[in-house]
Amino acid sequence: MKTKSLRLLLCALLLTASVSFLTSCKSGPKDTDLTATLQQKLSTIPGVSVAVKDGVATLSGEVKDEAAKATAESEAKAVEGVKSVVNSLTVAPPPPPPVVISPDDALIKSVTDAIKDFSGVKADVKEGVVTLTGEIKRTSLPKLIMAVQALKPKKVENKLTIK
Amino acid sequence: MALQEKYKELIDAATASGATNLLVREEGGVLYIDGEVSSGAVKDNLWNIYNRIDPDFRGGDLVLNVNVGGIADGDKLKVVTESSNLNIRKGPGTDQPIVGKAAHGEVVTLVSKTSDQWWLIKTDAGEEGYSYTQYLAPVE
Known part of the structure; x- marks a missing residue:
């Protein structure tokens, strides 16, 4: 009697195990497989990380623009077995515009205007670099440098003798 | 960096x-x-x-x-020269003829911002012309 009931119990256990195994198979590819597939598919878009749980794919990381964000989402949705996609991708801020340097002819004119009231100060402009020579009082120096740096020079070389 | x-x-x-x-x-x-x-x-x-x-x-x-920032046309500006008068010129540039002067500390009105360096201003006496922005500060 004892062995019979034990055998029955074992059978029951095996049955439930196989049933649960079958159902898990029926629910589609495993999360780990999906992750691998998605990672491979999205490898063309730099910056995307993928996590899959119960067939729901979450995309995270920073991509270069809105188009890349949308492409990553649609590509992920197209993968068989992905139930839905949570798009948590962020778009990188645009790079700052390049520094604008005044051309020399404009700079020569504007530097002349800027130093006019600082007697004893001379300025030389070459390829955007303003070189200041001559003499100045220390109290007037910040005002002069302020005026010259506002003219969009490449750099300002201060070779002034400070009195 | x-x-x-x-x-x-x-x-x-x-x-x-x-x-x-x-x-x-x-x-x-x-x-x-x-x-x-x-x-x-x-x-x-x-x-x-x-x-x-x-x-x-x-x-x-x-x-x-x-x-x-935040200086708009019509705003009042103070002349902040060291001590001398501020030249008001016919056009934007020190090569332009002087058409008027504003005293040190005088309050003038901004007509328009012509460039980063030259603004068109008007004095209370009615003189209008271009002055160097370095010598103009908002009345605070």
């Missing part, structure tokens, strides 16, 4: 002041800081920090260009 370290205090102060359109860029061994600040006092403070980090501005590794 090294220059951003050197001028970190300045960059932090500019950020903390709520400067708008703040751009901090490093190119060819020179750091460029551009932006608009809310007052002349904030601008002066940034220049004081600059002068402290790089005494007498000898380094040649920073171009600081901060303007006092």
